[in-house]
Amino acid sequence: MPAAYAQEANSSLAGDIKAGLQEEGLTGAxxxxLQPDGKIVTGAAGLKNAASGLPMQADTKVQVGSVAKVVLALGVLHLVSEGKLTLDTPLDQILPKLALKNPWQASDPVRIRHLLAHTAGLDDLRFWQAxxxxxxxxxxxxxxFGHGGNLLRVHAxxxxxxxxSNMGYGLLGMVIEKVTGQPYEHYLDTQVLQPLGMKDSTFAFVTQTGPQADPRLAMGHFERGVTQTAVPMYLRPAGQFTTTAGDMGKLAQFxxxxxxLQGSSFIAAPLMAALSNPVGTQAALAGLEAGHGLALATRDRHxxxxxxxxxxxxxFRAMLCVYPEQKSAFFVAFNTDSETADYERFNRLLMRDLELPLRPPAASGKPAATVENWEGVYLPSPGAMSSMAWVDTVFGFVRLKWDGDDLYLIPFQGQxxxxEPLGGLLFRASDxxxxxxxxMQADGRYMFSDGLHTYERASMLRMLVLWGSVALGLAGLLYVLLVGLWRAVRRKLKRSDQLFAPLLSVVALLLPVPFFVFQSFLRLGDVTMASVLLAIVTGALPLAMAFGLARCWRGRLQAHGLEKFDWIxxxxxxxxxxxxxxWGLLPLVLWQL
Structure with a gap:
């Protein structure tokens, strides 16, 4: 369907999306x-580039980040369908030099199906990779994956x-290259995108300026219309993909x-049936149908x-959703990456416009008599980044509480x-x-899952110790800062004072700030003046505190007034x-996180 006709036929939706863009502070979309009769309807609203004022068109190219994983997964499944690979092929058979550290290697090696379904137990990514x-x-x-160490440690x-795991899909890109003998971008462009008729899409690097510029590509933006060109990335198989709304309609059809495709099998039917069907996980075996298949995740909204x-x-931000039962689908992409915008409102608009039938809520049922045994504090297992495990532990916990009728999931951050109990150990959130x-329970450990996150119960004593450590540590640093400055103002802070070195180390934390202010956030994982200074000043903190303690010990007999509390x-x-x-967070070395 021509873009102009599509926009005219979709004028009501276009008006709602345009209004939403203005209210949410987004540049364009x-x-x-994909309608039940097979018709692909495309549309656009807002601006292609806030700086130039050019309007967004239905055939404007956009970048879609992790939606690329869906197409890459199809490329892997095409290789499986051709017999060049199997879902159960161990990763180390294809990439034997990979520094994979899998404690379960003998019984459960990482296989291709695990990488596709995000069940390999790998970290999402590292700071320097992003x-x-x-x-x-x-x-x-x-x-x-060149940093070695525990980068590719399997945590579950x-x-x-x-x-x-973005790293998992980075590895799948390497698998494609090893099996086909060609760059994964070329293979996917020629063997997947071309057969699907996605002629305006590519896995090759495309940006808005310079040698790889494409004038049809929309400019990326952040809040308040700040423009940002596309940049190359380490884990590009996981998120480098340029496409159009029309091409994404063709993908949804497939x-x-x-x-x-054209009367021939492109991907075997059993593999297509498993695209969004979670298989083999603890949650799936416990009866939960929500989760991730070989390419997509089940999504229950509205x-x-x-x-x-x-x-x-x-x-950029994007969303692709298909509804096979209703023979409908939608795709939407925004050329603004905002931390405050409500992107879900646009999903609601598209779902409403498709007139998707509403499902009645699952009927309630009698819960298991042992539900109260699951009460307690839970931690992500595994977490997204093992290098940030302390942060997940102290601030990423959730609490389960059973009141006899309903189960309450209470996160530290969030609502x-x-x-509602549905029978046995299954529950349904109100939305x-x-x-x-x-x-779930395994090996004496209590767990729960929503299909896309698994939490394991933590020792309350351990949590209290960690929380107490944070409280005492912050109180101690605050004392050093306030009392040290008070003595400095009164000119009583001498070099021999036990708070002199500790105070300097705390104040020194400000040194990297101006360098970070004038440095692009895209360099946060690089070795720069800002990151080197941050590593130095954070590494000096415990040394300065220990030095101050040593001085307290030497001068313990002469201490008076507040000085008696310095050592505490x-x-x-x-x-x-x-x-x-x-926990690996001091010194804070961003290029190793």
């Missing part, structure tokens, strides 16, 4: 609707738990088919159940959720229509800093 200006468009994919038994994949990249959570504050601060060092 393109979208696709924020760096070092990679080039043709940087070898192996460079994303492969296949048992979902843990979203995703809801039987894997046939009383409609579909299969979706979101995407975020520098300056509590009321979970879902299908079962959304399941309680320094000890409180030092214990927390040592805890952070034990």
């Amino acid at each position: 393109v979208w696709t609707e 924020f760096s200006t070092r990679p080039l468009p043709d940087t070898p994919l192996a460079d994303a 038994r492969p296949g048992s738990r979902y843990a979203y 995703l809801m088919g039987d894997g046939q 009383n409609v159940l579909g299969a979706c994949h979101p995407g975020t990249t520098v300056g 509590p959720k009321e979970l 879902r229509s299908a079962p959304s959570h399941v309680l 504050a320094l000890l409180a601060a030092l214990q927390w800093l040592l805890v952070l060092a034990w």
Whole structure:
């Protein structure tokens, strides 16, 4: 359908989206609707570039971040369908030199199916993989895994738990290159995109300026219309993809088919049936249907159940959802990456316009008599980034509380959720229509999952110790800062004072700030003046506290007034800093996180 006709036929939706863009502070959007009769309807609203004022067109190219994983997964499944690969092929058979550290290697090696379904137990990514200006468009994919160490440590038994992993899809890019003998971008462009008729799409690096510029590509933006051009990335198989609304409509058509292209099998039918069907995880075995398949995740929103994949990249956001039962789908992309905008409102608009039938909520049922045994504090297992495990532990916990009728999920950050029992150990959140959570137990450990996150109960004593450590540490540092400055103002802070070195180390934390202010956030994971200074001043903190404690000991007999409490504050601060060092967060070396 021509873009102009599509926009005219969709004028009401276009008006609603245009109003939404203005209210949410977003620059522009393109979208696709796949209707039950097979018609692809595209539209656009807002601006292609806030600086130039050019309008967004329905055929404007956009970047869609992790939605790229859906197409890459199809490329892998095409290789499987051709017999060049199997879902159960161990990763180390294809990439034997990979520094994979899998404690379950003998019984449960990481397999291709685990990488596709995000159940390999790998970290999502590392700081330096996401924020760096070092990679080039043709940087070898192996460079994303060149830091060694525990980068590719498996944190959960492969296949048992979902843990979203950009690194996993980076590895799949390497698998494609090893199996086909060609760059993964070329293989996917020629062997997947071309057969699908997606002629305006590519996995090659495309940007808005310079040698790889495409004038049809929309400019990326952040809040307040700040523009941002696309940049190369280390884990590009996981999120580098340029496309159009029309091409995404063709992709949606294929995703809801039987894997046939022009009368021939492109992807085997059983593989197509498993695109959004979670298999083998602890949650799936416990009866929860929500989760991630080989390419998409089940998504239960607004009383409609579909299969979706979101995407975020520098300056862009996107969402692809297919509804096979209704033979409908939508895709929407925004050329603004905002932390405050309500992107879900646009999903609601598209779902409403498609007139998707609403599902009645699943009927309630009698819960298991043992539900109260699951009460307690839970931690993500595994977390997204093992290098930030301390942060997940101290601030990422949730609490389960059973009141005899309903189960309450109470996060430290965010709104509590009321979970209605559906029978046994299955529960449904109030904003879902299908079962959304399941309680589980394995090897004496209590767990629960929503299909896309698994939490394991933590020792309350351990949590109290960690929380107490934080409270004491912050109190100690605050004492050093306030009392030290008070003495300095009164000119009583001499070099021999036990708070002199500790105070300097705390104040020195301000040194990297101006360098970070004038440095692009895209360089946060690079070795720069700002990051080097940050590593130095954070590394000096515990040394300065220990030095101050030593001076307290030497001068303990001469201490008077507040000085008698200096050692307590320094000890409180030092214990927390040592805890952070034990967890790998001190010194704070951004290029290793």
